[in-house]
Amino acid sequence: xxxxxxxxxxxxxxxxxxxxxxxxxxxxxxxxxxxxxxxxxxxxxxxxxxxxxxxxxxxxxxxxxxxxxxxxxxxxxxxxxxxxxxxxxxxxxxxxxxxxxxxxxxxxxxxxxxxxxxxxxxxxxxxxxxxxxxxxxxxxxxxxxxxxxxxxxxxxxxxxxxxxxxxxxxxxxxxxxxxxxxxxxxxxxxxxxxxxxxxxxxxxxxxxxxxxxxxxxxxxxxxxxxxxxxxxxxxxxxxxxxxxxxxxxxxxxxxxxxxxxxxxxxxxxxxxxxxxxxxxxxxxxxxxxxxxxxxxxxxxxxxxxxxxxxxxxxxxxxxxxxxxxxxxxxxxxxxxxxxxxxxxxxxxxxxxxxxxxxxxxxxxxxxxxxxxxxxxxxxxxxxxxxxxxxxxxxxxxxxxxxxxxxxxxxxxxxxxxxxxxxxxxxxxxxxxxx
Numbered sequence: 001x002x003x004x005x006x007x008x009x010x011x012x013x014x015x016x017x018x019x020x021x022x023x024x025x026x027x028x029x030x031x032x033x034x035x036x037x038x039x040x041x042x043x044x045x046x047x048x049x050x051x052x053x054x055x056x057x058x059x060x061x062x063x064x065x066x067x068x069x070x071x072x073x074x075x076x077x078x079x080x081x082x083x084x085x086x087x088x089x090x091x092x093x094x095x096x097x098x099x100x101x102x103x104x105x106x107x108x109x110x111x112x113x114x115x116x117x118x119x120x121x122x123x124x125x126x127x128x129x130x131x132x133x134x135x136x137x138x139x140x141x142x143x144x145x146x147x148x149x150x151x152x153x154x155x156x157x158x159x160x161x162x163x164x165x166x167x168x169x170x171x172x173x174x175x176x177x178x179x180x181x182x183x184x185x186x187x188x189x190x191x192x193x194x195x196x197x198x199x200x201x202x203x204x205x206x207x208x209x210x211x212x213x214x215x216x217x218x219x220x221x222x223x224x225x226x227x228x229x230x231x232x233x234x235x236x237x238x239x240x241x242x243x244x245x246x247x248x249x250x251x252x253x254x255x256x257x258x259x260x261x262x263x264x265x266x267x268x269x270x271x272x273x274x275x276x277x278x279x280x281x282x283x284x285x286x287x288x289x290x291x292x293x294x295x296x297x298x299x300x301x302x303x304x305x306x307x308x309x310x311x312x313x314x315x316x317x318x319x320x321x322x323x324x325x326x327x328x329x330x331x332x333x334x335x336x337x338x339x340x341x342x343x344x345x346x347x348x349x350x351x352x353x354x355x356x357x358x359x360x361x362x363x364x365x366x367x368x369x370x371x372x373x374x375x376x377x378x379x380x381x382x383x384x385x386x387x388x389x390x391x392x393x394x395x396x397x398x399x400x401x402x403x404x405x406x407x408x409x410x411x412x413x414x415x416x417x418x419x420x421x422x423x424x425x426x427x428x429x430x431x432x433x434x
Contacts, residue, residue, distance in 0.1 A: 024067040024413040024420070026119035027165040032231050033281045034328040034371050040417045041374040042431035043388050044399045052418065052429040053093035058084060059105075060424035061114040062163070062367070062409035067420060068120045071096075071139055074427060075114045075127055081105035083113055085127045087141060093429060097141035102133035106187050108161050110367075110382075110407045115163035115227075119173075124204060126173060130162035134175065136204060145207030149177070154192035157183035159275065163227040170232075170239070170254070173204040178215060178226035178245035197224065199243060199257055213257030217246030221272030223292060228279040228326075233287065235260075236303035242287060245276045249289045249300060263300045264309040265316070266291035278326040278369070283334060283349045286314055290322050297321035297336060299352060315352035320345055325379075330372035330391050337379060339366035344389070358395030362387060371412040378412040384423055386412065403428065 022038070029036050042050050059077035066073045072088040083102035086095055105113045113130035120126070124144060128134045132150030137143050149156065156162040157179040167174040180188075181195040188195075197217065201210040217224060226245020232254065233240045239254035250262040266289060267274060274292025281288050287300045298316035300308070317336075325337040334349040342360040347353065360366060362381035371378045376398065377389040384404040390396040405423030413420040417434035420427060 022416045023069065023122070024065070024415045025121065026066055026168060027064050027117040027229055027411070028231070028279065028326070029371070029414070033283075033330075034326065034369060034411070035330040036373045036414050038373045038414050038417055038434075040434055041376055041414065042419060043376065045401050045430050047403060050430055052431065054429070055088060055093040055095070055427050056425060057086075057422070057427055059112075059114070060407065061112065061422070062110075063114055063165075063422075064117040064411045065413045065420045065422060065427065066118045066120045066125065067413055067415040068122050071120075072420065072427070073118045073120060073125050074422070075116070075118055075129070077105040077112055077114050083129045083131060083133060085118065085125070085137065087125075087139070088427070090429075090433075093427070099137060099141050099143065101127055101135050101143075102129050102131045104131055106130065106161060108187070110409060111161045111163065113161060115161065117165040119166045119168045121168050121204065126166045126168060126204065128166045128175065130156060132156060134166070136207060144205075147202075147207055149175075150190075153177065154183065154195055155188045155190045157181070157185060157188035157195045158225050158227070159185055159222055160227070161187070163277075165229040167230045167232065167241070168204060169241075171204070172210065172254070173202040174230045174241055175200040175202070176215070176226070176228075176230050176243055176245075178224065178243065180222065180224045197246065199230065199241065199252055201257055211257045213252060213259070215243060215246065215250065217248060219247040219267065220270070222275050223247055223267055223272055225275040227275065227277045231280050231282065233282050233302070236285075242280045242282070244278075244280050244289045249280060249287060251302070261304045261306060261308050261312075263304075263312055264307070265296070265298060265313055267295060269295065277324045278322050281327045281329050283329045283332060286349060288327055288334065290327075294321045294323045294338065294340070297327075299349070314350075317347070317352050320357070324367050326369040328370035328372050328377065330377070333391060335370055335372070335377060335391070337366065337370055342366070344395070346395075355393070356395040358397075360387060361397060361400060367409045369411045371414060373414050378414075378419065380408050380410065380412060380421060382407050382409060384408045386421060
């Protein structure tokens with residue numbers, strides 16, 4: 001009976017995901033795994049060929065656009081270090097409105113305070129910044145409510161600046177803060193000597209806190225930190241929110257935040273300088289997670305209780321594990337990209353066996369994550385080349401499209417036959433709307 005119930009739930013979720021697939025409402029898209037059901041997607045373009053429009057942006061950011069209907073939302077700094085949310089018209093690329101939602105754009109490496117991607121449910125849009133500014137706006141640009149996480153909990157103590165995106169799911173807003181305690185970074189010092197790590201749940205309509213769930217860890221140093229985004233999952237315990245960081249994957253009850261299980265093994269050498277960047281991705285009853293600094297990539301079976309490290313690891317891989325790029329699941333196929341070593345793999349999701357492996361044909365590193373639809377895989381290198389692969393039974397490059405305008409760290413967003421690609425200078429809309 002439980003098996004049939006889970007199949008029914010899975011079918012309903014799949015139907016729901018298909019219905020939402022024309023919108024790319026948050027960082028990992030409508031299926032929370034980097035994929036969508038869009039079809040008729042372009043393969044080749046340039047800065048002028050097959051470009052529907054291109055809009056100059058106020059500043060660079062690794063944030064991915066959120067798309068709902070005719071509205072496109074992007075976060076960006078400007079030249080005066082203001083933190084902005086912009087709404088663009090989908091048909092023309094023109095800026096409908098922009099709102100200054102914070103100030104003080106701290107920069108470290110190629111990261112800044114606008115790394116988190118916005119999220120929308122079609123009624124409101126949520127913007128979160130590394131400054132701790134968390135705000136909700138309606139589609140006209142009116143601010144509905146605001147929170148200052150820095151003032152409430154202390155400056156966010158993450159070495160390369162806070163980068164997790166907010167998650168909107170089934171009428172709740174989730175925000176994770178997995179950070180270093182005590183804070184040691186100059187940009188994180190204030191009058192609060194300690195930091196907690198936790199998962200927040202808020203009412204997206206009002207900003208009222210529903211609960212705050214502590215997220216404990218014995219991980220040392222920088223390993224306490226995570227740049228990953230919470231991911232929803234329909235598990236054997238019901239609806240769960242999955243977190244990765246602090247050397248663990250944890251599953252939390254979506255309604256109450258209660259921790260259902262946790263799985264370690266992500267940091268086998270117990271190093272103290274390895275933060276986790278990629279979010280988890282799921283396929284069926286398996287959950288896939290990356291360790292710090294290419295240490296390991298492992299699959300975890302759902303359904304345990306308590307600490308399940310010794311009982312629920314299905315398989316693991318120690319070669320070509322990603323450091324930054326979140327893996328992709330498309331039509332039940334698992335794809336993994338090591339953006340530093342430029343190795344691209346398709347794995348059997350049940351066993352981890354390698355189906356094919358090939359090189360990412362670009363210079364330099366890649367920090368964006370994979371996006372997939374229509375039998376195609378898209379990824380943008382930091383140097384501004386968008387590579388298109390076939391999502392088939394063999395490694396095959398379909399096209400290499402050069403946009404330039406580095407450094408490019410944003411993942412490709414897909415909606416209704418079009419690609420939305422952010423460079424350090426512009427947002428490109430590629431292809432025709434279906």
